[in-house]
Amino acid sequence: MSNSFYHEIIKNLHVGYAYHRIICNSQGAPVDYEFIEVNHAFETATGLIGDDIIGKTVTEVLPGIGDSRFDWINFYGEIALNNTTGETEQYSPLLNRWYRVQVYSPATNYFITLFHDITREKQDLAEKNLLLTTLHDIVFEVSTDYRFTNVIVHDESTLFIPKDMIIGSHVADIFSKELVDEMLLIYQTTYATGKKQDFEYKSPLPGDERWFLAEIFYLKENESPRFVVSIHDITQRKTIEKSLFIEKERFRTTLLSIGDGVISTDARGCVALINKVAENLTGWCQQEAYGLPLEQVLTLVDEYTRESCENPARRVLETGAIIELNNHTILLSKDGRAIPVEDSAAPIRDPDGHITGVVIVFRDFTDKKEKQEQIEYLSFHDHLTGLYNRRYFDEELKRLNTPRNLPLSLLIFDVNGLKLTNDAFGHMAGDRLLRRVAQTMQEISRSDDIIARIGGDEFVILLPQTELQEAKELAKRINTALSHEHLEAGQVSISSGWSVKTVADEEIAEVFKAAENKMYQYKISERNSTRNEAIQFIMKTLYEKLPREQEHSERVSKISGLIGASMGMTKEEINELKTAGALHDIGKIAIGNEILDKVDDLSDFEWLEIRRHPEISFSILSSLNDYAPLANIILVHHERYDGQGYPKGLVGEQIPLPARIIAIADAYDAMTYGRPYKEPLTPEAAIQEIIDGKLTQFDPEIADVFLRIMSENNNEL
Incomplete structure (x- = not known):
């Protein structure tokens, strides 16, 4: 048969036919292929027209073919170069169709494809x-x-x-x-x-x-x-679930309360069921109680009046609501016991919502009542000192504010230095201070005087039928007694104020305010001297705790003063600088000796504790007017010139000048005298460390001043 015969068959095939030549690169790898011949079915299957594509390469016709998930060129190339056959099913994103493709090679470098569109399939x-x-x-x-x-x-x-x-x-x-x-x-x-x-x-x-x-x-x-x-x-399932829920609710009220006393009644309020716990509490057994009116089995009276309480079943049957017994309810059992109880009563409903009975759940309230009394005690008492609290004081003030209690005197006290004690020695020391003040007040006051702690460091004594002079004498005795007490922060000190209500129409709030104002007046006048004494006491305690700190502080103060003088500071600035140098480690008072005296390398946690001392120093000093400027300097004396210091990460001249000076003095002294965990350096080695630290740890200008001072003194200070 002639070639034209076969061409006519191919042309009219219902299968997409295409004849191609593979194109390879210089290494012989397939990189493209050329369209030589296609039939009409191919055009229909792919949407590609023969006149537009014959003589062109596939990358010209379908430029995105190289990005396809399936490597068509390599697949065809393997078949064309090896004269083999193949078949594949692939999705073409470019044509948005699925194809089953049969391929065979009639001659080397040539291949024929038969395309079946299987998208619908x-x-x-x-x-x-x-x-x-x-x-x-x-x-x-x-x-x-x-x-x-x-x-x-x-x-x-x-x-x-x-x-x-x-x-x-x-x-x-x-x-x-x-x-x-x-x-x-x-x-x-x-x-x-x-x-x-x-x-x-x-x-x-x-x-x-x-x-x-x-x-x-x-x-x-x-x-x-x-x-x-x-x-x-799932409508049927939902309907079943709803029915089960209603049924479950019917039994849940009883079953979940098995550990308590349970009595259920019928719609008339007569006992239908009584469990073992209820039998023990009431003294009635199931056989005796069945059918009796609830109030005959569950006899409830008021704890104080002993009058009968309302029948809970009757109330639920009438209202349909869940109810609870009033407080102070007593169950009188059949055998004569009086038992504090708490209970609730709820209706039992049928699927249509009609009440068919009542379930009463009750329990012995004895233990809980005792705990409630303890809670009530705590609600009126300060947990730390055992004194009355602000809530109780306010209520007693209202109760005693009557003409028969006049004159009604008030004493108000404020503990001096509580914050300082907390900052320097920890809150446990502050708690000891408060307890000592409370104990002293209780020992000196009369047994019926009302003493309360009404704030963090504020106490008040309420004195009905007491003249002002008598109240002042009491305040004086308390102050004198406390002045002989010494704790972590030194002598215990309080500020006191007083006032008295003598006429009925005088507002008690104004009396309280007058006593408070007087207390604040005394506190202001005593504040600086008291706090200055406390600072000196803290430093004394620190030096006793760490004897080396006294010499270190004195040397840092001296070196800082020399640098300041060399930089042309005024006498006042130098004095402030030296004082800051002397106090720069006051915050170490709050850090344990087990860390400060440790000879081994410090752990990460221990370093974090050490790094807290500037902030503790700031907290101690910032509350005193005389020391507030120094507090800001000492807070940042461990900042570094390059911003890698602590606690704020300040950079360069963001760090106050005095702090930059103290940083060098502190570092040099620490290096040359050592620390428990580090051997001392020679002056020459320490000086080299200062030189190496310029522009990183230290201000270079101040470092140069220090180095000049050292040179002038032959490296000895």
Whole structure:
């Protein structure tokens, strides 16, 4: 047969036919192929027209083929170069079609492809698989932008709206905003986790009581990533669940209270059931109690009046509400015991909501009552000192504010130096100070005087029927006694104020304010001297705790003064600088000796503790007017010129000049005299460290001044 015969057959084939030549690079690897001949079926299957592509390469016709997930050129090249055959099924993103391609090579470098368009076959198979694997009432396919792209349903009457109105719609077009917001969160979770998510919802149609379960899957397919939503009608299950819930609620009230006394009644309020705990508490057994009126078995009276309490079953039957017994209720048992009880009573309802009885749950309240009394005590007493608290004081002030208690005197006290004690020695030391003050007040005051701690460091004594002079004498005795007490921060000191109400129409609030004002006047006049004494006491304690610190502080003060003088500071500035140098480590008072005296390398935690001392120093000194400027200097004396210091990470001249000076003096003395965990350096080695630290740890100008001083003194200070 002639070639024209075969060409005619190929031309009229229903299978896409194409004849190609492979193109290789200089190394012989396939890089392209040329279209030589195609038939009409190929044009139909691919959408490529023969007149447009014959004589051209595939990279000219389909420029994006190199980015395809499947390497078509290499696949064809292997067959054409080796005279073999092959077959594959692939999706073409460029043509948006699925193909089954059969390939064979009639001669080296040439190959023929037979294209079968199987896109519809793939879609049909996908739908069949979807139905076979889900077997649900409704299946939706939803795009990643939340639009319905397909609906698979056995019976379209089960849909809320017609199928053709759903496809193409956004979920927000069909469901309410509230439901859509909840749905989108589920979709997003499915996408993020790749796992199926379940979502229950009620039909959005008015009057439609159906419930549905949506199982949402995410299919991550390159050609068509989408959500698949399988819908089940779960109305019957919901109905059963509701019935079970009602039934469960009927029994739950009784069963959950088995550990307590339980009595249930019928609709007349007569006992139907009584459990073992209730038998023990009431003294009645089930056989004796059955059918008796509740009030005959559960005899309840008021703790104080001994009058009968209202029958709880009768009240529930009348109101349908859950009730609880009043406080101070006593159960009088059949054998004569009086038992404090607490209880509740609730209705028992049938499925239609009708009350068929009452369940009463009660328990022995004895232990709980004792605990409540303890709580009541704590609610009126300060937990630290055992004195009355502010709440009790306010109530007593109202109660005693009557003409028969006049003159009504008030003493107010403020503990001096509590914050200083807390900062320097810790809060446990502050607590000891407060307890000592409270104890002294109790020892000196009269037994019926009302003493209260009304604030962190404030105490008050309420003195009914007491003249002002007598109150002042009491304040003087308390002050004198405390002046002989010494704790961590030295002598205990308090400031006191007083006032008295002598006429009935005088406002008690004004009396309190007058006593408070007088106390503050004394506190202001005593503050500086008291705090200055406290600072000196803290330094003395620090030096006793760490004897080397005294010499270190004195040397740092001296070196700082020499640098300041060399830099032309005034006498006042030099004095301030030397004082700051002397106090720069006052914060170490709050750090334990086990860290400060440790000879081994410090742990990370221990270094963090050491690095706290500038902030502690600041807290101690900043509350005193005389020391406040020094507090700001000492806070930052461990900052570094390059910003790598602590506690603020200041850089360069952000660090106050005195702090930069003290930093050098402190570092040099620490290096030359050593620390428990580090051997001392020679003056020459320490000087080299200062030189090496210029522009990093130290201000270079101040470092040069220090180095000049050292040179002038032959490296001896």
